[in-house]
Amino acid sequence: MIRYWASLFFVLSTYSAEPVDLILSGRQVVTMDAAQRIIADGAVAIKGERIVAVGPRADIDKVYKAKQRIDRPDALITPGLINTHTHAPMSLFRGIADDLRLQDWLEKYIFPAEARNVTPEFVRAGTQLAVLEMLLGGTTTYTDMYYFEEVIAEATAAAGMRAVLGQTIIAFPVPDAKTPQLALARAEAFLKQFAGHRLITPAVAPHALYTNSDESLQASRALANKYGAPLLIHVAETKREFDESKQKRGLTPVQALAKLGVFDGRTVAAHSIWLDDEDIAILARKQVGVAHCPSSNMKLSSGVAPLPKLLKLGVAIGLGPDGPAGSNNDFNLFEEMDLAAKLQKVITMDPEALPAKTAFTMATIGGARVLGLEKEIGSIEAGKRADVIAIRLDAPHAWPLFNVYSQLVYALKASDVSDVIVNGKLLVRDRKTLTLDKSKIQAEAERYLGRIRKSITY
Amino acid sequence: MIRYWASLFFVLSTYSAEPVDLILSGRQVVTMDAAQRIIADGAVAIKGERIVAVGPRADIDKVYKAKQRIDRPDALITPGLINTHTHAPMSLFRGIADDLRLQDWLEKYIFPAEARNVTPEFVRAGTQLAVLEMLLGGTTTYTDMYYFEEVIAEATAAAGMRAVLGQTIIAFPVPDAKTPQLALARAEAFLKQFAGHRLITPAVAPHALYTNSDESLQASRALANKYGAPLLIHVAETKREFDESKQKRGLTPVQALAKLGVFDGRTVAAHSIWLDDEDIAILARKQVGVAHCPSSNMKLSSGVAPLPKLLKLGVAIGLGPDGPAGSNNDFNLFEEMDLAAKLQKVITMDPEALPAKTAFTMATIGGARVLGLEKEIGSIEAGKRADVIAIRLDAPHAWPLFNVYSQLVYALKASDVSDVIVNGKLLVRDRKTLTLDKSKIQAEAERYLGRIRKSITY
Numbered sequence: 001m002i003r004y005w006a007s008l009f010f011v012l013s014t015y016s017a018e019p020v021d022l023i024l025s026g027r028q029v030v031t032m033d034a035a036q037r038i039i040a041d042g043a044v045a046i047k048g049e050r051i052v053a054v055g056p057r058a059d060i061d062k063v064y065k066a067k068q069r070i071d072r073p074d075a076l077i078t079p080g081l082i083n084t085h086t087h088a089p090m091s092l093f094r095g096i097a098d099d100l101r102l103q104d105w106l107e108k109y110i111f112p113a114e115a116r117n118v119t120p121e122f123v124r125a126g127t128q129l130a131v132l133e134m135l136l137g138g139t140t141t142y143t144d145m146y147y148f149e150e151v152i153a154e155a156t157a158a159a160g161m162r163a164v165l166g167q168t169i170i171a172f173p174v175p176d177a178k179t180p181q182l183a184l185a186r187a188e189a190f191l192k193q194f195a196g197h198r199l200i201t202p203a204v205a206p207h208a209l210y211t212n213s214d215e216s217l218q219a220s221r222a223l224a225n226k227y228g229a230p231l232l233i234h235v236a237e238t239k240r241e242f243d244e245s246k247q248k249r250g251l252t253p254v255q256a257l258a259k260l261g262v263f264d265g266r267t268v269a270a271h272s273i274w275l276d277d278e279d280i281a282i283l284a285r286k287q288v289g290v291a292h293c294p295s296s297n298m299k300l301s302s303g304v305a306p307l308p309k310l311l312k313l314g315v316a317i318g319l320g321p322d323g324p325a326g327s328n329n330d331f332n333l334f335e336e337m338d339l340a341a342k343l344q345k346v347i348t349m350d351p352e353a354l355p356a357k358t359a360f361t362m363a364t365i366g367g368a369r370v371l372g373l374e375k376e377i378g379s380i381e382a383g384k385r386a387d388v389i390a391i392r393l394d395a396p397h398a399w400p401l402f403n404v405y406s407q408l409v410y411a412l413k414a415s416d417v418s419d420v421i422v423n424g425k426l427l428v429r430d431r432k433t434l435t436l437d438k439s440k441i442q443a444e445a446e447r448y449l450g451r452i453r454k455s456i457t458y
Numbered sequence: 459m460i461r462y463w464a465s466l467f468f469v470l471s472t473y474s475a476e477p478v479d480l481i482l483s484g485r486q487v488v489t490m491d492a493a494q495r496i497i498a499d500g501a502v503a504i505k506g507e508r509i510v511a512v513g514p515r516a517d518i519d520k521v522y523k524a525k526q527r528i529d530r531p532d533a534l535i536t537p538g539l540i541n542t543h544t545h546a547p548m549s550l551f552r553g554i555a556d557d558l559r560l561q562d563w564l565e566k567y568i569f570p571a572e573a574r575n576v577t578p579e580f581v582r583a584g585t586q587l588a589v590l591e592m593l594l595g596g597t598t599t600y601t602d603m604y605y606f607e608e609v610i611a612e613a614t615a616a617a618g619m620r621a622v623l624g625q626t627i628i629a630f631p632v633p634d635a636k637t638p639q640l641a642l643a644r645a646e647a648f649l650k651q652f653a654g655h656r657l658i659t660p661a662v663a664p665h666a667l668y669t670n671s672d673e674s675l676q677a678s679r680a681l682a683n684k685y686g687a688p689l690l691i692h693v694a695e696t697k698r699e700f701d702e703s704k705q706k707r708g709l710t711p712v713q714a715l716a717k718l719g720v721f722d723g724r725t726v727a728a729h730s731i732w733l734d735d736e737d738i739a740i741l742a743r744k745q746v747g748v749a750h751c752p753s754s755n756m757k758l759s760s761g762v763a764p765l766p767k768l769l770k771l772g773v774a775i776g777l778g779p780d781g782p783a784g785s786n787n788d789f790n791l792f793e794e795m796d797l798a799a800k801l802q803k804v805i806t807m808d809p810e811a812l813p814a815k816t817a818f819t820m821a822t823i824g825g826a827r828v829l830g831l832e833k834e835i836g837s838i839e840a841g842k843r844a845d846v847i848a849i850r851l852d853a854p855h856a857w858p859l860f861n862v863y864s865q866l867v868y869a870l871k872a873s874d875v876s877d878v879i880v881n882g883k884l885l886v887r888d889r890k891t892l893t894l895d896k897s898k899i900q901a902e903a904e905r906y907l908g909r910i911r912k913s914i915t916y
Contacts, residue, residue, distance in 0.1 A: 101810065102809070399903035402911075
C-alpha cells in the first residue's frame with residue numbers, strides 16, 4: 001500500500017498542482033521509513049487524515065498546492081513520537097511521593113490517594129493535563145492503563161490526540177470497579193463504544209500477573225481477541241514479581257503468562273525487565289511488544305531490561321514514561337530516548353550497545369510495531385496517517401548539527417517541538433496548543449493540588 | 459559573616475527603605491542555606507555584587523527599595539546552578555562522534571579533529587556557544603579544562619558568567635603547548651593574568667595521572683599552591699586507568715595521586731568512578747571535591763561512581779556535564795541532577811539511595827564546596843555573591859507542585875529557566891540573553907560546522 005502511494009507520487013508529478021490540505025517543510029525530514037531516508041530541505045504533503053507525499057520541498061511544491069503551509073527552515077520534521085506505556089491521569093499526583101520503596105510508595109501513598117481522589121472528573125482533568133504536556137513534547141500517540149478509560153478516551157479524542165487505551169482489570173476494588181467481573185464488563189462496554197474510532201484504539205489492560213487471578217487474565221485475553229483489541233499488561237517489572245512467580249508456579253512471569261494463553265493475540269508488555277533467555281524467546285515467538293520504561297525502571301529501582309538481547313531476536317521495543325507519580329515525573333519521550341541509550345551503555349559497559357538511531361527508532365516506528373500500528377503510524381510515508389512533528393533547531397544546544405540522530409536523542413528537548421500534527425490536524429502551532437485551554441488546565445491542576453493535599457494524612 | 463548579615467537585616471527592618479539595585483521575587487525561594495529554608499512568596503534583595511537580604515517578599519519590600527525589580531509570582535527562585543566539570547569549547551564538536559568506544563572516540567575522532575581545528579578563534583566561538591547554552595539553562599558558574607584557557611576566560615567574563623578555569627597540562631603536544639613545560643608556563647601566566655578577578659578563578663588542570671609524568675603532576679600542584687589556585691584533574695574515570703595504575707604502580711589512581719602530593723591543596727577530581735574503600739577515605743581526608751558526571755559516565759560506559767559511600771564520608775560532590783562531543787551532547791544540569799538520582803537508585807536497587815534534595819544540593823551548595831567557593835556562592839544567603847535564577851512554573855510538566863525538590867530534579871527543565879543573575883548582574887531576562895549575541899553565535903557555529911566537516915576525513 002505504502003509503495004503504491006509512493007509510486008503514485010512520481011506518476012502525479014507529471015501532472016499539474018494537486019490540491020492538498022497542508023504542506024509542512026523543514027531543514028531535514030527524518031522519515032524513519034525502511035530505508036531510513038533523511039531528506040534535506042524536505043516537505044510532507046497531507047490530505048485529510050493521511051500523508052500523500054514526502055520528498056524534497058522543491059518536488060513537493062511542483063506537484064501539490066496546499067490550503068495551508070507551515071515552513072520551518074530551521075526545524076527537523078519527524079514522525080510524531082509514540083508513548084507505549086503510561087498512566088495519564090496520574091499527572092495530578094506529580095511529585096506526591098518520590099524516592100520511596102515500591103511497596104511503601106504504592107501502599108502508603110498511591111493507593112490511598114487514588115481511593116480518595118480518583119473520580120471521572122479527576123480522570124478528565126488529569127488526562128487533559130497529560131495530553132497537553134505530551135502534545136507540547138511531540139508525542140502524538142500514547143498508551144494508557146488506568147480507570148474510567150472511557151473518560152480518558154473522550155478527553156483525548158477531544159484534544160485530537162491518538163491513543164491506545166486499556167481499561168484496567170485488577171483483583172481488588174478500584175475507583176471504577178468493585179470486582180474484576182465488573183471491570184471486564186466495563187472493558188467490554190468500552191471496546192464497543194470506541195470500536196473503529198479514528199483516534200482511539202480501545203484495549204483491555206489486566207494490571208499484571210500477580211494482581212489478577214488466572215481466570216481474569218484468560219477472560220481479558222478472550223475479551224481482547226473477541227474485539228480484535230490489544231491487551232496491555234505489566235510484565236516482570238520487579239525481582240519480587242519474578243521470584244514469587246517462580247516460587248508459586250515454578251515458572252517465570254513470562255512463562256506463566258504464555259502458559260495461560262495471555263500472549264495469544266496482540267500484547268504490549270510494559271517493563272519486561274526480569275527475563276531469562278527462554279522468556280526472551282517466548283516474547284519473540286509470540287510477537288509480544290515491549291514497552292521499555294527507563295526512567296521508571298531506574299527511579300523505582302526495578303532493574304534494567306535486557307534490550308540488546310530483545311533487539312537481537314527482533315522483539316519490537318517502544319518507549320514509555322510510565323506514570324508521573326513516583327515512577328517518573330513527566331511524559332517526556334526525549335528524556336526516555338536519552339536514558340534508554342545511556343543506561344544500556346553503562347550497564348553493558350559497551351558504548352555501542354544502543355546507538356542513537358536505535359533509540360529514535362524505539363520512539364517512532366518501533367513503538368508503532370509494539371502497538372501493532374506500524375502500517376498506520378511511526379514513519380513519514382505516503383499513505384500513512386499524518387502524525388508528524390517539527391522540532392526547532394534554534395536553541396544553542398542544537399548547534400552545530402553534525403548528526404541528526406545524535407541531536408534528536410542526546411541534545412534536542414521536548415521544549416524544541418514547535419508544531420504537532422495528528423491525523424492530519426494541526427494541534428500545536430509554534431508551541432501554542434490549538435485544541436486545549438492551557439490556563440483552564442493549570443487552574444484545575446491547582447484546584448486538585450489543594451484537594452489532594454487535604455485528602456491525604458501523611 | 460553570613461549570620462551577621464542576616465541579623466543586620468532584622469535590625470535594618472525597623473528603619474525606612476534602604477536602596478538596593480535589584481529585587482527578585484517568586485512563588486518560593488529555595489535558599490539551600492544550612493537550614494534548607496524554603497520561603498513562600500519570597501524575595502531576594504541585591505546590591506552591587508551581593509545578596510543583602512532574603513525573606514518573605516512583604517518583609518523585603520518593607521525594608522528595601524530597588525532601582526529594578528523582577529517579580530515572578532509563578533517561578534521558583536533558587537541559587538544559580540554550578541557545573542563542576544566541562545570542556546566548554548567542545549560545544550562546536552557536538553554530535554561529531556557518538557556511540558563509540560572511548561579509545562576509538564579519542565584517537566580516531568577527537569584528537570585529530572582538535573589538532574586540525576582548535577585555535578584561539580575556535581575556542582572563543584566555542585566558549586560563547588557554551589556560555590549561551592549554560593546561562594539559558596540556569597548555570598551561573600562552570601568549571602573548565604581545555605586549551606587557550608585565557609581566551610575562554612575573556613569570553614566568559616565578557617558574558618558576565620562565573621567560572622573556575624583550568625589551563626591544561628598534558629604530556630603530548632596539544633593546540634596551545636608543544637610540551638608540558640610550555641603548558642606550565644602558559645598556566646602560570648594565566649594564573650597571574652586573572653588573579654583576583656571578580657568572576658574568573660584561574661586554575662591548573664593536569665589532564666590525568668596516565669597522561670602526565672609524575673614531575674608534571676607535582677609541578678602542577680606546586681604551581682597551583684603558589685597562587686592559591688585549585689587543581690582540576692580527571693581521576694579514576696575508566697577501569698583501564700584503574701587497572702593500569704595498579705599494575706604499573708601497585709597503587710590505585712587515587713592512592714598514586716595522593717602519594718605524589720597532588721591532593722595537598724584544593725583539588726577537583728572529575729569522574730572518580732573506580733574507587734576502593736581506601737580511595738574514598740583518602741578523598742574524604744584530603745577534602746578533595748568530586749565532580750560527578752552521570753551523563754558522561756553512562757554514555758562512554760565508564761562506570762558508576764559510588765556516591766552513597768562518598769556522601770557518607772562527607773566528600774563534597776558536585777555535578778558536571780563533561781564535554782559535549784561524545785561524553786555528552788549538552789551542558790544541562792537539570793538532566794545531570796535527574797540522572798544522578800536515577801542512576802544510583804537502579805545501581806544500588808535502593809530508591810532511597812539518592813533523594814531529590816541531595817541531587818539539588820549537588821547542583822548548588824555541594825558544587826560550591828567542591829570548588830572551595832561555598833562561602834561565596836551555592837546558596838541564597840545575605841552576604842553571598844548574587845548568583846540567583848528564576849525557574850518558571852508555567853509549563854504543564856510543572857503542575858501541580860507537591861514537592862519543590864522533586865519538581866526541580868525530576869520535572870523542571872533547563873528551558874524553564876527565565877532569569878539569570880550572576881554577581882548581581884542580570885544576564886538573562888525572560889529567556890533573552892542580555893550579554894551575548896545569539897544570532898552571531900549561531901552563524902559562527904554553522905561556519906565551524908562546515909570547516910570541521912572539511913577538516914576530517916572519516
